[in-house]
Amino acid sequence: MRYDVAVIGGGPSGAVAAAELAKAGLSTILIERHLSNVKPCGGAIPLGLIEEFAIPDPLVEKKLSKMSVRSPKGRTISMRMPNGYVGMVRRERFDSWLRDEAAKAGATVTEALVRKIDRSSDRFTIHLSKDLPPVEASYVIGADGANSKTADELGFPKNDLKVIAMQQRFHYCDALKPYEELVEIWFDGEVSPDFYGWIFPKTDHIAIGTGTEEHRHNVKHLQRRFVEKIGITEKPYLDEAAKIPMKPRRSFTQERAILVGDAAGLVTPANGEGIFFAMRSGKLGAQAMIDRIRYQKPLSAYEKKFRNLYSPIFFGLQALQSVYYKTDRLRESFVAICEDRDVQEITFDSYLYKKMVPAPWSVQMKIMAKNIYHLAKGS
Ligand SMILES: Cc1cc2nc3c(=O)[nH]c(=O)nc-3n(C[C@H](O)[C@H](O)[C@H](O)COP(=O)(O)OP(=O)(O)OC[C@H]3O[C@@H](n4cnc5c(N)ncnc54)[C@H](O)[C@@H]3O)c2cc1C
Numbered sequence: 001m002r003y004d005v006a007v008i009g010g011g012p013s014g015a016v017a018a019a020e021l022a023k024a025g026l027s028t029i030l031i032e033r034h035l036s037n038v039k040p041c042g043g044a045i046p047l048g049l050i051e052e053f054a055i056p057d058p059l060v061e062k063k064l065s066k067m068s069v070r071s072p073k074g075r076t077i078s079m080r081m082p083n084g085y086v087g088m089v090r091r092e093r094f095d096s097w098l099r100d101e102a103a104k105a106g107a108t109v110t111e112a113l114v115r116k117i118d119r120s121s122d123r124f125t126i127h128l129s130k131d132l133p134p135v136e137a138s139y140v141i142g143a144d145g146a147n148s149k150t151a152d153e154l155g156f157p158k159n160d161l162k163v164i165a166m167q168q169r170f171h172y173c174d175a176l177k178p179y180e181e182l183v184e185i186w187f188d189g190e191v192s193p194d195f196y197g198w199i200f201p202k203t204d205h206i207a208i209g210t211g212t213e214e215h216r217h218n219v220k221h222l223q224r225r226f227v228e229k230i231g232i233t234e235k236p237y238l239d240e241a242a243k244i245p246m247k248p249r250r251s252f253t254q255e256r257a258i259l260v261g262d263a264a265g266l267v268t269p270a271n272g273e274g275i276f277f278a279m280r281s282g283k284l285g286a287q288a289m290i291d292r293i294r295y296q297k298p299l300s301a302y303e304k305k306f307r308n309l310y311s312p313i314f315f316g317l318q319a320l321q322s323v324y325y326k327t328d329r330l331r332e333s334f335v336a337i338c339e340d341r342d343v344q345e346i347t348f349d350s351y352l353y354k355k356m357v358p359a360p361w362s363v364q365m366k367i368m369a370k371n372i373y374h375l376a377k378g379s
Contacts (some may be wrong), residue, residue: 067079
Protein backbone atom coordinates (compact mmCIF):
# COMPACT_ATOMS: atom_id res chain seq x y z
CA MET A 1 0.00 0.00 0.00
CA ARG A 2 1.18 3.51 -0.72
CA TYR A 3 0.42 6.00 2.07
CA ASP A 4 -0.16 9.69 1.63
CA VAL A 5 2.23 10.42 4.50
CA ALA A 6 4.77 8.41 6.50
CA VAL A 7 5.62 9.92 9.87
CA ILE A 8 8.95 8.59 11.17
CA GLY A 9 9.25 8.66 14.97
CA GLY A 10 6.44 8.23 17.47
CA GLY A 11 7.39 10.79 20.14
CA PRO A 12 5.18 13.84 20.82
CA SER A 13 5.94 15.56 17.50
CA GLY A 14 5.28 12.50 15.35
CA ALA A 15 2.23 11.30 17.25
CA VAL A 16 0.56 14.72 17.07
CA ALA A 17 1.38 15.05 13.35
CA ALA A 18 0.00 11.56 12.59
CA ALA A 19 -3.22 12.25 14.52
CA GLU A 20 -3.76 15.54 12.69
CA LEU A 21 -3.18 13.96 9.25
CA ALA A 22 -5.40 10.95 9.96
CA LYS A 23 -8.20 13.18 11.27
CA ALA A 24 -8.09 15.03 7.94
CA GLY A 25 -8.65 11.70 6.16
CA LEU A 26 -5.14 11.21 4.77
CA SER A 27 -3.73 7.68 4.81
CA THR A 28 -0.97 7.91 7.39
CA ILE A 29 1.58 5.52 8.84
CA LEU A 30 3.43 6.28 12.09
CA ILE A 31 6.68 4.32 12.34
CA GLU A 32 8.25 4.07 15.81
CA ARG A 33 11.32 1.94 16.52
CA HIS A 34 10.26 1.02 20.12
CA LEU A 35 6.66 1.39 21.15
CA SER A 36 7.78 0.85 24.75
CA ASN A 37 10.46 3.57 24.43
CA VAL A 38 11.13 5.61 27.59
CA LYS A 39 12.42 8.93 26.31
CA PRO A 40 14.87 10.47 28.79
CA CYS A 41 13.03 13.64 29.74
CA GLY A 42 12.03 15.78 32.72
CA GLY A 43 8.44 15.75 31.45
CA ALA A 44 7.68 19.34 32.48
CA ILE A 45 4.94 20.83 30.31
CA PRO A 46 3.17 24.20 30.44
CA LEU A 47 -0.52 24.70 31.11
CA GLY A 48 -1.01 26.06 27.57
CA LEU A 49 0.00 22.70 26.10
CA ILE A 50 -2.26 20.76 28.46
CA GLU A 51 -5.22 22.91 27.41
CA GLU A 52 -4.48 22.95 23.67
CA PHE A 53 -4.00 19.21 23.36
CA ALA A 54 -6.60 18.25 25.99
CA ILE A 55 -4.16 16.16 27.99
CA PRO A 56 -6.28 14.10 30.41
CA ASP A 57 -5.83 14.74 34.13
CA PRO A 58 -4.54 11.27 35.08
CA LEU A 59 -1.51 11.80 32.80
CA VAL A 60 -0.55 15.02 34.58
CA GLU A 61 1.00 13.57 37.72
CA LYS A 62 1.62 16.90 39.42
CA LYS A 63 0.40 20.45 38.82
CA LEU A 64 3.06 22.63 40.39
CA SER A 65 2.61 26.34 40.90
CA LYS A 66 5.54 26.66 43.33
CA MET A 67 9.00 27.07 41.89
CA SER A 68 12.39 28.07 43.22
CA VAL A 69 15.72 28.99 41.68
CA ARG A 70 19.03 28.49 43.48
CA SER A 71 22.23 30.43 42.92
CA PRO A 72 25.85 29.20 43.12
CA LYS A 73 26.13 30.65 46.65
CA GLY A 74 23.01 28.74 47.69
CA ARG A 75 20.66 31.70 47.65
CA THR A 76 17.15 30.46 46.91
CA ILE A 77 14.35 32.57 45.47
CA SER A 78 10.86 31.11 45.87
CA MET A 79 8.14 31.98 43.41
CA ARG A 80 4.50 31.15 42.90
CA MET A 81 2.62 31.17 39.61
CA PRO A 82 -0.64 32.96 40.31
CA ASN A 83 -2.40 31.95 37.08
CA GLY A 84 -1.15 28.52 36.18
CA TYR A 85 1.16 25.64 36.78
CA VAL A 86 3.85 23.41 35.33
CA GLY A 87 2.46 19.94 34.63
CA MET A 88 4.61 16.90 35.27
CA VAL A 89 4.18 13.93 32.97
CA ARG A 90 5.98 10.64 32.67
CA ARG A 91 7.04 10.19 29.07
CA GLU A 92 6.42 6.46 28.86
CA ARG A 93 2.71 7.10 29.62
CA PHE A 94 2.43 10.42 27.79
CA ASP A 95 3.93 9.25 24.47
CA SER A 96 1.94 6.06 24.49
CA TRP A 97 -1.32 8.02 25.03
CA LEU A 98 -0.44 10.36 22.15
CA ARG A 99 0.23 7.40 19.84
CA ASP A 100 -3.08 5.83 20.88
CA GLU A 101 -4.80 9.08 19.90
CA ALA A 102 -3.14 8.88 16.47
CA ALA A 103 -4.30 5.28 16.07
CA LYS A 104 -7.83 6.21 17.16
CA ALA A 105 -7.85 8.96 14.53
CA GLY A 106 -7.07 6.31 11.91
CA ALA A 107 -3.27 6.27 11.56
CA THR A 108 -1.51 2.92 11.18
CA VAL A 109 1.02 2.62 14.01
CA THR A 110 3.93 0.27 13.27
CA GLU A 111 6.91 -0.77 15.38
CA ALA A 112 10.03 -0.74 13.20
CA LEU A 113 13.35 1.03 12.86
CA VAL A 114 13.75 3.10 9.71
CA ARG A 115 17.08 2.12 8.17
CA LYS A 116 17.11 3.85 4.79
CA ILE A 117 14.94 6.10 2.63
CA ASP A 118 14.97 6.12 -1.17
CA ARG A 119 13.40 9.00 -3.05
CA SER A 120 11.96 8.96 -6.57
CA SER A 121 10.07 11.64 -8.49
CA ASP A 122 6.73 10.97 -6.80
CA ARG A 123 7.35 8.83 -3.72
CA PHE A 124 9.58 7.74 -0.88
CA THR A 125 10.47 4.12 -0.23
CA ILE A 126 11.20 3.60 3.44
CA HIS A 127 13.23 0.54 4.35
CA LEU A 128 12.51 -0.99 7.73
CA SER A 129 14.15 -3.38 10.18
CA LYS A 130 12.88 -6.84 11.17
CA ASP A 131 12.61 -8.00 7.54
CA LEU A 132 9.44 -5.96 7.19
CA PRO A 133 8.50 -4.93 3.65
CA PRO A 134 9.39 -1.34 2.72
CA VAL A 135 6.74 1.34 3.13
CA GLU A 136 5.86 3.67 0.27
CA ALA A 137 4.58 7.18 0.87
CA SER A 138 4.08 10.33 -1.18
CA TYR A 139 5.25 12.59 1.68
CA VAL A 140 7.47 12.17 4.73
CA ILE A 141 7.55 13.80 8.15
CA GLY A 142 10.80 13.25 10.06
CA ALA A 143 9.91 13.21 13.77
CA ASP A 144 12.75 10.94 14.82
CA GLY A 145 14.47 13.12 17.38
CA ALA A 146 17.86 14.76 17.84
CA ASN A 147 19.79 12.18 15.80
CA SER A 148 17.23 12.13 12.99
CA LYS A 149 17.86 9.41 10.43
CA THR A 150 15.27 11.04 8.17
CA ALA A 151 17.24 14.29 8.13
CA ASP A 152 20.46 12.45 7.22
CA GLU A 153 18.82 10.33 4.53
CA LEU A 154 17.06 13.29 2.91
CA GLY A 155 20.02 15.66 3.13
CA PHE A 156 18.68 18.36 5.47
CA PRO A 157 21.26 20.85 6.85
CA LYS A 158 23.05 19.70 10.01
CA ASN A 159 21.60 19.94 13.52
CA ASP A 160 24.59 21.58 15.12
CA LEU A 161 24.26 22.74 18.71
CA LYS A 162 23.52 19.86 21.01
CA VAL A 163 23.41 19.64 24.78
CA ILE A 164 23.92 16.29 26.40
CA ALA A 165 21.52 15.88 29.31
CA MET A 166 21.48 13.27 32.03
CA GLN A 167 18.71 12.49 34.45
CA GLN A 168 18.31 10.07 37.36
CA ARG A 169 15.10 8.92 38.98
CA PHE A 170 15.05 8.55 42.76
CA HIS A 171 12.39 7.15 45.03
CA TYR A 172 11.33 9.65 47.68
CA CYS A 173 13.71 9.79 50.65
CA ASP A 174 14.29 12.27 53.50
CA ALA A 175 16.62 14.52 51.45
CA LEU A 176 13.95 14.79 48.75
CA LYS A 177 10.89 15.45 50.94
CA PRO A 178 11.17 19.28 50.56
CA TYR A 179 10.85 18.88 46.78
CA GLU A 180 7.62 16.91 46.72
CA GLU A 181 5.47 19.84 45.51
CA LEU A 182 8.11 22.14 44.08
CA VAL A 183 10.03 22.64 40.83
CA GLU A 184 13.59 23.65 41.65
CA ILE A 185 16.19 24.90 39.19
CA TRP A 186 19.88 25.22 40.10
CA PHE A 187 22.03 27.80 38.35
CA ASP A 188 25.40 26.68 39.61
CA GLY A 189 28.64 26.16 37.67
CA GLU A 190 29.42 23.01 39.64
CA VAL A 191 26.11 21.50 38.52
CA SER A 192 26.29 22.83 34.99
CA PRO A 193 28.82 25.33 33.62
CA ASP A 194 26.61 26.23 30.65
CA PHE A 195 23.05 25.00 31.34
CA TYR A 196 21.21 24.25 34.62
CA GLY A 197 20.19 21.48 36.97
CA TRP A 198 16.56 20.51 37.65
CA ILE A 199 14.57 18.75 40.34
CA PHE A 200 11.17 17.64 39.05
CA PRO A 201 8.83 15.68 41.35
CA LYS A 202 6.42 13.02 40.04
CA THR A 203 3.95 10.93 42.02
CA ASP A 204 6.26 8.13 43.06
CA HIS A 205 9.71 9.48 42.23
CA ILE A 206 11.77 12.59 41.67
CA ALA A 207 13.67 13.22 38.44
CA ILE A 208 16.97 15.04 38.92
CA GLY A 209 19.13 16.03 36.00
CA THR A 210 21.62 18.36 34.43
CA GLY A 211 22.98 19.16 31.01
CA THR A 212 26.00 20.61 29.28
CA GLU A 213 27.12 21.35 25.76
CA GLU A 214 28.23 18.19 24.01
CA HIS A 215 31.97 17.37 24.27
CA ARG A 216 32.69 20.26 26.67
CA HIS A 217 32.25 18.71 30.12
CA ASN A 218 31.58 15.32 31.62
CA VAL A 219 27.86 15.19 32.31
CA LYS A 220 28.21 12.18 34.64
CA HIS A 221 30.59 14.13 36.90
CA LEU A 222 28.26 17.12 36.92
CA GLN A 223 25.30 14.91 37.81
CA ARG A 224 27.24 13.21 40.62
CA ARG A 225 28.16 16.62 42.05
CA PHE A 226 24.54 17.78 41.81
CA VAL A 227 23.24 14.76 43.71
CA GLU A 228 25.94 15.21 46.39
CA LYS A 229 25.08 18.89 46.78
CA ILE A 230 21.39 18.10 47.28
CA GLY A 231 22.46 15.64 49.97
CA ILE A 232 21.05 12.44 48.50
CA THR A 233 22.80 9.30 49.68
CA GLU A 234 20.28 6.81 48.22
CA LYS A 235 20.95 5.26 44.82
CA PRO A 236 18.82 6.17 41.79
CA TYR A 237 16.67 3.42 40.34
CA LEU A 238 17.04 4.67 36.76
CA ASP A 239 19.77 6.57 34.86
CA GLU A 240 18.85 8.15 31.51
CA ALA A 241 20.70 10.40 29.06
CA ALA A 242 20.07 11.92 25.64
CA LYS A 243 20.93 14.84 23.45
CA ILE A 244 18.91 18.04 23.25
CA PRO A 245 19.26 19.97 19.97
CA MET A 246 18.90 23.58 21.03
CA LYS A 247 19.16 25.30 17.69
CA PRO A 248 16.70 25.06 14.79
CA ARG A 249 18.26 23.64 11.61
CA ARG A 250 18.99 26.23 8.94
CA SER A 251 16.03 24.79 7.08
CA PHE A 252 13.55 22.06 7.99
CA THR A 253 11.32 21.95 4.92
CA GLN A 254 11.77 20.40 1.49
CA GLU A 255 9.48 19.96 -1.50
CA ARG A 256 7.84 16.77 -0.15
CA ALA A 257 9.33 16.30 3.30
CA ILE A 258 9.54 18.21 6.57
CA LEU A 259 11.16 17.77 9.96
CA VAL A 260 9.35 18.45 13.23
CA GLY A 261 10.28 18.59 16.92
CA ASP A 262 13.83 17.65 17.96
CA ALA A 263 14.57 16.41 14.44
CA ALA A 264 14.23 20.03 13.30
CA GLY A 265 16.15 21.32 16.35
CA LEU A 266 13.09 22.97 17.90
CA VAL A 267 14.07 23.17 21.56
CA THR A 268 14.44 26.57 23.20
CA PRO A 269 17.88 27.66 24.41
CA ALA A 270 18.35 28.47 28.11
CA ASN A 271 15.54 26.20 29.37
CA GLY A 272 15.79 23.20 26.99
CA GLU A 273 12.04 23.05 26.57
CA GLY A 274 11.07 20.82 23.67
CA ILE A 275 7.76 19.02 24.26
CA PHE A 276 5.59 22.05 23.55
CA PHE A 277 7.53 22.92 20.38
CA ALA A 278 7.51 19.28 19.28
CA MET A 279 3.74 19.11 19.51
CA ARG A 280 3.14 22.56 17.99
CA SER A 281 5.50 21.83 15.10
CA GLY A 282 3.88 18.41 14.61
CA LYS A 283 0.50 20.09 14.34
CA LEU A 284 1.63 22.99 12.13
CA GLY A 285 3.66 20.65 9.91
CA ALA A 286 0.71 18.30 9.44
CA GLN A 287 -1.61 21.21 8.63
CA ALA A 288 0.83 22.44 5.96
CA MET A 289 1.01 18.93 4.55
CA ILE A 290 -2.78 18.72 4.35
CA ASP A 291 -2.77 22.04 2.42
CA ARG A 292 0.00 20.72 0.15
CA ILE A 293 -1.90 17.56 -0.70
CA ARG A 294 -5.30 19.19 -1.09
CA TYR A 295 -4.45 22.60 -2.55
CA GLN A 296 -0.81 22.26 -3.79
CA LYS A 297 0.33 24.93 -1.31
CA PRO A 298 4.09 24.83 -0.58
CA LEU A 299 5.30 23.04 2.55
CA SER A 300 7.54 26.01 3.29
CA ALA A 301 4.44 27.68 4.79
CA TYR A 302 5.00 25.45 7.85
CA GLU A 303 8.52 26.67 8.54
CA LYS A 304 7.53 30.26 7.89
CA LYS A 305 4.65 30.05 10.33
CA PHE A 306 6.71 28.34 13.02
CA ARG A 307 9.47 30.92 12.75
CA ASN A 308 6.99 33.82 12.77
CA LEU A 309 5.34 32.51 15.90
CA TYR A 310 8.36 31.42 17.92
CA SER A 311 11.56 33.10 16.67
CA PRO A 312 11.23 35.94 19.22
CA ILE A 313 11.10 33.38 22.05
CA PHE A 314 14.13 31.48 20.70
CA PHE A 315 15.99 34.76 20.23
CA GLY A 316 15.16 36.06 23.72
CA LEU A 317 16.17 32.84 25.45
CA GLN A 318 19.36 32.60 23.40
CA ALA A 319 20.28 36.12 24.52
CA LEU A 320 19.53 35.23 28.14
CA GLN A 321 21.70 32.11 27.97
CA SER A 322 24.56 33.98 26.27
CA VAL A 323 24.56 36.70 28.92
CA TYR A 324 23.91 34.84 32.16
CA TYR A 325 25.09 31.23 31.81
CA LYS A 326 28.78 32.02 31.53
CA THR A 327 30.14 32.42 35.07
CA ASP A 328 28.92 31.93 38.63
CA ARG A 329 29.04 35.68 39.16
CA LEU A 330 26.57 36.17 36.30
CA ARG A 331 24.41 33.27 37.51
CA GLU A 332 24.30 34.91 40.95
CA SER A 333 23.02 38.12 39.29
CA PHE A 334 20.45 36.19 37.29
CA VAL A 335 18.99 34.55 40.39
CA ALA A 336 18.92 37.93 42.16
CA ILE A 337 16.90 39.40 39.28
CA CYS A 338 14.40 36.53 39.56
CA GLU A 339 13.30 38.01 42.90
CA ASP A 340 11.58 40.84 41.07
CA ARG A 341 7.81 40.30 40.84
CA ASP A 342 7.60 41.86 37.37
CA VAL A 343 10.33 39.55 36.07
CA GLN A 344 8.45 36.58 37.55
CA GLU A 345 5.16 37.68 36.00
CA ILE A 346 6.65 38.16 32.52
CA THR A 347 8.51 34.85 32.72
CA PHE A 348 5.49 32.83 33.82
CA ASP A 349 3.11 34.44 31.33
CA SER A 350 5.55 33.74 28.48
CA TYR A 351 6.22 30.18 29.67
CA LEU A 352 2.63 29.09 30.19
CA TYR A 353 1.25 30.14 26.81
CA LYS A 354 4.41 30.74 24.75
CA LYS A 355 3.55 34.31 23.98
CA MET A 356 6.08 37.08 24.35
CA VAL A 357 4.26 39.42 26.72
CA PRO A 358 5.54 42.98 26.26
CA ALA A 359 5.93 44.72 29.61
CA PRO A 360 4.97 48.39 30.01
CA TRP A 361 7.89 50.81 29.51
CA SER A 362 8.05 51.71 33.20
CA VAL A 363 8.46 48.02 34.09
CA GLN A 364 11.07 47.49 31.36
CA MET A 365 13.10 50.43 32.66
CA LYS A 366 12.87 49.17 36.23
CA ILE A 367 14.00 45.68 35.21
CA MET A 368 16.86 47.10 33.17
CA ALA A 369 18.02 49.24 36.10
CA LYS A 370 17.92 46.19 38.42
CA ASN A 371 19.80 44.17 35.82
CA ILE A 372 22.59 46.74 35.66
CA TYR A 373 22.69 46.99 39.46
CA HIS A 374 23.00 43.22 39.99
CA LEU A 375 25.47 42.75 37.15
CA ALA A 376 27.67 45.53 38.57
CA LYS A 377 27.34 44.24 42.13
CA GLY A 378 27.77 40.61 41.05
CA SER A 379 25.01 39.45 43.40
C1 LIG B 1 17.21 14.58 29.92
C2 LIG B 1 16.20 15.42 29.17
C3 LIG B 1 15.25 16.16 29.89
C4 LIG B 1 14.29 16.92 29.19
N1 LIG B 1 13.32 17.54 29.91
C5 LIG B 1 12.36 18.25 29.27
C6 LIG B 1 11.28 18.84 30.00
O1 LIG B 1 11.18 18.71 31.22
N2 LIG B 1 10.34 19.53 29.29
C7 LIG B 1 10.40 19.67 27.94
O2 LIG B 1 9.53 20.33 27.34
N3 LIG B 1 11.41 19.10 27.22
C8 LIG B 1 12.36 18.38 27.84
N4 LIG B 1 13.34 17.75 27.11
C9 LIG B 1 13.29 17.82 25.62
C10 LIG B 1 12.19 16.87 25.11
O3 LIG B 1 12.39 15.60 25.66
C11 LIG B 1 12.23 16.78 23.57
O4 LIG B 1 12.30 18.07 23.05
C12 LIG B 1 11.00 16.06 23.03
O5 LIG B 1 10.99 14.73 23.43
C13 LIG B 1 10.97 16.12 21.49
O6 LIG B 1 9.93 15.30 21.00
P1 LIG B 1 10.08 14.64 19.55
O7 LIG B 1 8.82 13.88 19.32
O8 LIG B 1 10.47 15.65 18.56
O9 LIG B 1 11.32 13.65 19.67
P2 LIG B 1 11.52 12.39 20.62
O10 LIG B 1 10.71 12.52 21.84
O11 LIG B 1 12.98 12.21 20.77
O12 LIG B 1 10.90 11.19 19.78
C14 LIG B 1 11.57 10.68 18.66
C15 LIG B 1 11.04 9.26 18.46
O13 LIG B 1 11.59 8.75 17.24
C16 LIG B 1 11.95 7.41 17.42
N5 LIG B 1 12.98 7.10 16.43
C17 LIG B 1 14.24 7.58 16.38
N6 LIG B 1 14.89 7.09 15.30
C18 LIG B 1 14.01 6.28 14.66
C19 LIG B 1 14.11 5.50 13.49
N7 LIG B 1 15.23 5.45 12.74
N8 LIG B 1 13.02 4.77 13.12
C20 LIG B 1 11.87 4.80 13.86
N9 LIG B 1 11.75 5.53 14.97
C21 LIG B 1 12.79 6.28 15.38
C22 LIG B 1 12.42 7.33 18.88
O14 LIG B 1 12.33 6.02 19.40
C23 LIG B 1 11.48 8.31 19.57
O15 LIG B 1 10.35 7.70 20.12
C24 LIG B 1 14.31 16.98 27.77
C25 LIG B 1 15.28 16.25 27.07
C26 LIG B 1 16.21 15.48 27.75
C27 LIG B 1 17.21 14.69 26.96
